[in-house]
Amino acid sequence: MTLVAESAAPERMQRRELSDRAFAWLLIAPALMFIAVIVVWPLLETIRLSFTDATLGGENWVGTQNYAALFADPKFWQIVGRTFYWMVLAVSLKLVVGLIGATLLNAAIPGKALFRVLVMPPWVIPIAIGCIGWKWMYNGYFGLISGLLQEFGLVQDRVALLATKTSAFYSAIVTDVWVGTPMVTLFFLAAMQGVSKDLYEAAWVDGASRWYRFRRITIPQIMPVIVSMALLSAIWTFNSFEIIWILTEGGPRGATTTLIIDTYKVAISAQRFGEGAARAVVIVVLLATFSLFYLWFLNRVNRHYGAK
Amino acid sequence: MATLDLQSITKSFGAAQVLTGIDLAIRDKEFVVFVGPSGCGKSTLLRIIAGLEAATSGNILIDGTDVSAAAPVDRGISMVFQSYALYPHLSVYENIAFPLRVARLPETEVKQKVGRAAGILQLTEKLSLKPGQLSGGQRQRVAIGRSIVRNPKVFLFDEPLSNLDAALRGEMRVELSALQRDLDATMVYVTHDQVEAMTMAHRIVVLNKGRIEQFGTPMELYHHPATKFVATFIGQPNMNLLPATVTGTGAEGVTVEFHGGARMTLPVETSSARKGDVVEVGVRPENLQIGQGIAMRLRVLERLGGTAIAYGQMADGLKLCAALPGDTTVHEGEEVGLTFAPADAHVFDTQGRVMRRQQAPALAA
Incomplete structure (x- = not known):
């Protein structure tokens, strides 16, 4: 009896395991097909295009010529540099402002429920509408900012913030931070509210000051969320298109042209699909490398800070 | 170590009165347990002693000094939380060292104090681990270690064993009692578990609806419960309560008639008993x-x-x-x-107050 039961068991288990696996594949099949159609195929098509000189007139296989031209162009490297500068600056500001905002919203201040609602609009209203609003404010003739600066005597003449290279770049950053900060703030706030009250009370009993508790408890406890938000925010900012396009279309004289804007200009505006595709592939490779590094880093952070 | 005196402590949250007229004098090196059902105010009282919560009125004296307005750190107390409140991102060493780091003690002193606490709690091998890598009992010991290094006048424990399984709870009870003796410390311990209260306490405070029902040694509470509440709360299984009617009183006690018609004379003080009163006769299961x-x-x-x-x-x-x-x-x-023997019976009047027993076992000091 026992012998029969023992020999029968593994076979039964194996059969069940196989059918479980088949069932699992069956369950994810629709999603896989969906991904194949909307992600894999366009990606492969873009890679193929990048080895051609495709335009509206037709396409010829040109090998790595597009890439060779791209890498040899000093303007391209300037754009790569500008894109990373744009990303690092905007993400840092979003994180810092988000952290300060979340800390204030998490504090026991009167009317904090109202403030929590007031944080939302930049995130909730459509980006295009928000950006058009900013474009008006930056305007030299009727813009609010120029008007206020003149009113308070800080400038003599009107300032068109989007008209000069430096001010256009930093103005675009300000708008990008305005759009991106609310979500960062709310994620930080949610993470802060998840920190056990006992940890703060234990530290309070031990005499830790507010700043000490923030530094030694809040920050380490929400560190995995900070790192995750930094990664997501970095990818979104790197690929941020509509804000720059609505404000400046990459100008003046390329001052706000990031990789994604450059790609759009080449592939869509100039209809040089092959060259545009090569740029798109470079973006994918850069972001993939960046993401892999970040995920590795996030994993280390999670382990260090004791997250499950 | 130190004495702890609570004088007329009250606490209300808005209209809800959670503590009423709490007066307690806890002696030096005493292990006192606050016990009561959930919502009786025991944890609130402990938090008031710790300074995490402000009393609505009343004074707290530690070693004779009024600390009612002092910050928690200036009261000379340390507290162990139910959730342990360990910092998951810090090692066991850094968790225990936390209060010393806050106080900016030199590294050599930190090392020596953490080492001593770890030695007492058998954590020396675990100092480099993170709390997540420890068992429940070990985490509990780390939390205790963090309170030991501060060398407090009074240790406060808020249901520290309730997250542990039954076997470990039994072990930790013994360890905590031994620790209290070794450290010669004044300890206040909150629990809803009467077994913990009976086994560890020098004296027990039974709280009910924000009031002290009784404050006494475990055996006092067992043999001379002051109220029906204490009588049914202390002792396992719970005391039986038999309704009866007083038919007469005399020098030998009160005579009662049970529902079935049986009569019995019970040796209790009869000053508050009147003929015809409805009373409850309490008998512990072990006395039947x-x-x-x-x-x-x-x-x-x-x-x-x-x-x-x-x-x-x-x-x-x-x-x-x-x-x-x-x-x-x-x-x-x-x-x-x-x-049951008449001498084993407890008699409670209609208000739930006990009529004191005449022939109760002698009490241990």
């Missing part, structure tokens, strides 16, 4: 024996080896529980006669 007396239909018999706990019902539906010898021959479904 098989014999001619109360008739009970036995429903369930739990054999624990040394004793057998018999649960049953009287003819009028009243539930009874008796702790019988382990080798008792009664069977479930059978009618069983139970009896």
Whole structure:
């Protein structure tokens, strides 16, 4: 009896395991097909295009010529540099402002429920509408900012913030931070509210000051969320298109042209699909490398800070 | 170490009064346990002592100094939380060292104090681990370690064992009692578990609805419960309560008539008893024996080896529980006669106050 039961068991288990696996594949099949159609195929098509000189007139296989031209162009490297500068600056500001905002919203201040609602609009209203609003404010003739600066005597003449290279770049950053900060703030706030009250009370009993508790408890406890938000925010900012396009279309004289804007200009505006595709592939490779590094880093952070 | 005095402490949250007129004098090196059902205010009282919560009125004196307005760190207390409140991102060493780092002690002193605490709590091998890598009991010890290094005047414990399984809880009870003796410390310990209270405390404070029901040694509470609440809360299984009517009082005690018509004279002080009063006679399950007396239909018999706990019902539906010898021959479904010695009975008046027993066992000091 026992012998029969023992020999029968593994076979039964194996059969069940196989059918479980088949069932699992069956369950994810629709999603896989969906991904194949909307992600894999366009990606492969873009890679193929990048080895051609495709335009509206037709396409010829040109090998790595597009890439060779791209890498040899000093303007391209300037754009790569500008894109990373744009990303690092905007993400840092979003994180810092988000952290300060979340800390204030998490504090026991009167009317904090109202403030929590007031944080939302930049995130909730459509980006295009928000950006058009900013474009008006930056305007030299009727813009609010120029008007206020003149009113308070800080400038003599009107300032068109989007008209000069430096001010256009930093103005675009300000708008990008305005759009991106609310979500960062709310994620930080949610993470802060998840920190056990006992940890703060234990530290309070031990005499830790507010700043000490923030530094030694809040920050380490929400560190995995900070790192995750930094990664997501970095990818979104790197690929941020509509804000720059609505404000400046990459100008003046390329001052706000990031990789994604450059790609759009080449592939869509100039209809040089092959060259545009090569740029798109470079973006994918850069972001993939960046993401892999970040995920590795996030994993280390999670382990260090004791997250499950 | 230190004494701890609470003087007329009250606490209300808005209209809700959670503590009323709490007066307590806790002696130096005493292990006092606050016990009571959930919502009785015991944790709030502990948090008021710690300074995490402000009392609505009243004073807290530690070693004779009024600390009512002092910050927690200036009161000379340390607290162990129910959740342990360990910092998951810090090692065991850094968790224990946390209060010392806050106080900016030099590294050599930190090392020496953490080392000593770790030695006492057998954590020396675990100092480099993170709390997530420890068992529940070890985490608990780290939390205790963090409170030891501060060398506080009074240790406060808020249900520290309630997250542990039964076996570990038993072990930690013994360890905590030993620790209290080794450190010669004044400790205040909150629990809802009367077994923890009975086994560890020098004296127990029984709290109910924000008031102190009784403050006394475990044996005082067991043999001389001041109220029906204390009588039923302390002791396992719970005390049986039999309704009865007073038919007479005399020097030998109060004579009562039970529902079935049986009469008994119980040796208690009779000053508050009047003929015709409805009272409740309390008998502990361990004081009931098989014999001619109360008739009970036995429903369930739990054999624990040394004793057998018999649960049953009287003819009028009243539930009874008796702790019988382990080798008792009664069977479930059978009618069983139970009896008790009059001296073992507790009598409670209509307000739930006890009529003091005349012949109770001598109390240990």
